Amino acid sequence: xxxxxxxxxxxxxxxxxxxxxxxxxxxxxxxxxxxxxxxxxxxxxxxxxxxxxxxxxxxxxxxxxxxxxxxxxxxxxxxxxxxxxxxxxxxxxxxxxxxxxxxxxxxxxxxxxxxxxxxxxxxxxxxxxxxxxxxxxxxxxxxxxxxxxxxxxxxxxxxxxxxxxxxxxxxxxxxxxxxxxxxxxxxxxxxxxxxxxxxxxxxxxxxxxxxxxxxxxxxxxxxxxxxxxxxxxxxxxxxxxxxxxxxxxxxxxxxxxxxxxxxxxxxxxxxxxxxxxxxxxxxxxxxxxxxxxxxxxxxxxxxxxxxxxxxxxxxxxxxxxxxxxxxxxxxxxxxxxxxxxxxxxxxxxxxxxxxxxxxxxxxxxxxxxxxxxxxxxxxxxxxxxxxxxxxxxxxxxxxxxxxxxxxxxxxxxxxxxxxxxxxxxxxxxxxx
Numbered sequence: 156x157x158x159x160x161x162x163x164x165x166x167x168x169x170x171x172x173x174x175x176x177x178x179x180x181x182x183x184x185x186x187x188x189x190x191x192x193x194x195x196x197x198x199x200x201x202x203x204x205x206x207x208x209x210x211x212x213x214x215x216x217x218x219x220x221x222x223x224x225x226x227x228x229x230x231x232x233x234x235x236x237x238x239x240x241x242x243x244x245x246x247x248x249x250x251x252x253x254x255x256x257x258x259x260x261x262x263x264x265x266x267x268x269x270x271x272x273x274x275x276x277x278x279x280x281x282x283x284x285x286x287x288x289x290x291x292x293x294x295x296x297x298x299x300x301x302x303x304x305x306x307x308x309x310x311x312x313x314x315x316x317x318x319x320x321x322x323x324x325x326x327x328x329x330x331x332x333x334x335x336x337x338x339x340x341x342x343x344x345x346x347x348x349x350x351x352x353x354x355x356x357x358x359x360x361x362x363x364x365x366x367x368x369x370x371x372x373x374x375x376x377x378x379x380x381x382x383x384x385x386x387x388x389x390x391x392x393x394x395x396x397x398x399x400x401x402x403x404x405x406x407x408x409x410x411x412x413x414x415x416x417x418x419x420x421x422x423x424x425x426x427x428x429x430x431x432x433x434x435x436x437x438x439x440x441x442x443x444x445x446x447x448x449x450x451x452x453x454x455x456x457x458x459x460x461x462x463x464x465x466x467x468x469x470x471x472x473x474x475x476x477x478x479x480x481x482x483x484x485x486x487x488x489x490x491x492x493x494x495x496x497x498x499x500x501x502x503x504x505x506x507x508x509x510x511x512x513x514x515x516x517x518x519x520x521x522x523x524x525x526x527x528x529x530x531x532x533x534x535x536x537x538x539x540x541x542x543x544x545x546x547x548x549x550x551x552x553x554x555x556x557x558x559x560x561x562x563x564x565x566x567x568x569x570x571x572x573x574x575x576x577x578x579x580x581x582x583x584x585x586x587x
Contacts, residue, residue, distance in 0.1 A: 156323065157512055158316045159572040173290035177570040178234050179272035179297040179304070180280070182335035183218050185425060186231035187268045188307065190240040190250045192332045195311050199318040201253035201330070205240060210248040211347035215445050216252050217384070218247050219338040219491040230294070241542060246478070250345050253330040256378040261326025262355035262587040264337035264580050267530055268310035273300040278560045285563060296554055300562040304549075305569055307332065308507035309360075312573040317580065326584045327489040330534070333456035339379040339382060339492040342529035346536050356501060356583050357537045359530035359546040360576060365522050369565050370576065371514040371550025373402045373522035374505035379546075380427065380455040380525040381462035382493035387413065387473050391482035393439070393446035403444025404481045408449035413476035416453060420468045426457030451489075455527065458494040495531035505545055509577045514571050522548035549575075 160168075173192075189205065196203050219227070224247050231241055249270070277283070277291050277298040285291040292298045307424045310330060310459030317328055331350060335341030351357060366373060389410050394403030395583050414432040428450065437448030453471055470486065509518055524546075534544035550557035551568035555561035 156320065156578060156585060158574050158577040159380065160312070160574055161513060164312055164348035168308045168312050168573065169227045169566050171311060172304050172566065172569065175304040175307055176285060176299045176477060177290045179292040179294050179299050180227065180231070181247060181274050181297045182271045182337055183215070184227035184470045185270045185334050186228050186241045186244055187234050187236040189244060189249040189251050189334065190231065190236040190331065192236055192270070192307065192311065193240045196251070196253035196314055196330065199314050201255050201314065201444040202319070204254070205250065206243040206248040207249040209252045209350055210281070212248070214344040214347035215247065215336070216491065217338050222338050223425055231260055233314065234368070234450050243310065243368045248402040251278050254327065255318065255321065256327045257321055257324040259325035261584055263327040263329060263353050263584045264312060265329040265331055265351055265354040265533070266310065266359040266576060266580060267331040267333055267359045267533055268306045269303045269333050270307050271303055271335055271337050272297045273337055273558055275300055275558065279325065283561055283563065284554065286485065291483040294364045298560060300560065301337065302564055303336065305566070306360065307567050309572045309576065312569070313577045316573065316577040320581065324333035324581060325586045326587070328580060330585065336441055336529055338384065339490040339527050339529040342532040343491060348531045351406060351537050352540060353534050355542045356365055357510045357533055357542065358367045358576065358579065359534065360549060360572065362549050362551050362564055362572070363388055363557060364524055364548055366519065366548045366550035367553055368517070368550045369552055369568055370516035371519055372509055373519040373548040374509060374520040374545065375497050375502040376495065376524050377521055377525040378423045379495050379555040380429070381529050382453055382459060382492050383466040383488060384457045385466070385469065385486055386455045387433055387452070387484055387486045388488050389448040389477055389482050389484050391444070391446045394444040394545050396442045400444060405444050406448040406482050408443035409476045409482045410435055410437055410450050412479065413473045416451055416472045416476065416489065417469055419555060420472065421467065423456065423461045423464055426461050427455070428461050429455035430469065450533040456494060458579065492527040492529040493531040495534045495544070497545040498538065501543040501545045501558055505547065505579050509575065509581050512575065512578055514575050
């Protein structure tokens, strides 16, 4: 089954993308964006779940403070969010799932779209198109610099196309709109809630990355690194550095010792393993034994097993450094993603549809994401339960690299993406 984007829907996609871009919201604060998604899905006839229904609070990582969340809720309401959804998403539970069951029996196909912006301030240069054309972010400290605004717009267009073809489809379509992908913080909470436990096929997607030409598609994306992000807080005892240094317990030295030895962890023989301490903050004055210190680090691995080895060793080193200096330490997991590989059977199926549909002019064998993306949590869970998963990369020209404050993309990619994702989902639904 092929879908063609009308001029009207193409224009609507651009309008939505620019609206979401203008009112950018970072991880766990996507109240307005999620509200727009929920409203649209509901109007299209989907059964909509949000808040506690799709987010497990105990698995949320890197959540802003209650006060920050309240401020973002108020901002979302002032910028037009539906109060019904905002209240349901209180606490940062900004995930949304749209479900539509078709008349005929068939598989459950899930499509995942990320919604959050980056923690960044957008360029105010007149050469930057969003600034020049009036849709640059008005929300300080938040900017869509990774195309998630486009992904969300595509997801809503896909929802419309599939709803319009519901009499021809079988099984169930599940549209997952995920918060907090940046920092790999959001997917795990939806997986723990069981959002994909009944899914037979799941497809994720991304614009750009290594694919920088409109008309390109790679139905296989590889190079996903499992990762764990940790904040470690050391608490010692302050003392006068000259008069009574023996009374102090030096948190700064514990953090420094941990930082050095974390980088000395043995690498794993079975694949890529990484560790990095990116931030260390400590001390209050040159004549005070430092009582407080924080380090922020990440581990990575080709597989979840390798990353678990690295993160387990990191915890051991941190605890040992704290014990050496007689200070206490607490650790908080701020983000994470699984390692995952696509199912070749599903990749082949998607590639065949790409060849037949003629939506794209260049079919790339595979694209290397070269980092971490927490869609892998969804993919891994579906595979563990006997389903199949794939992640597609869709090419488009970029004005700057991902996460750059000059970032923008060729909006023509959205129509191509919506046609392909809708058609491939329909193919899976009608020909399982």
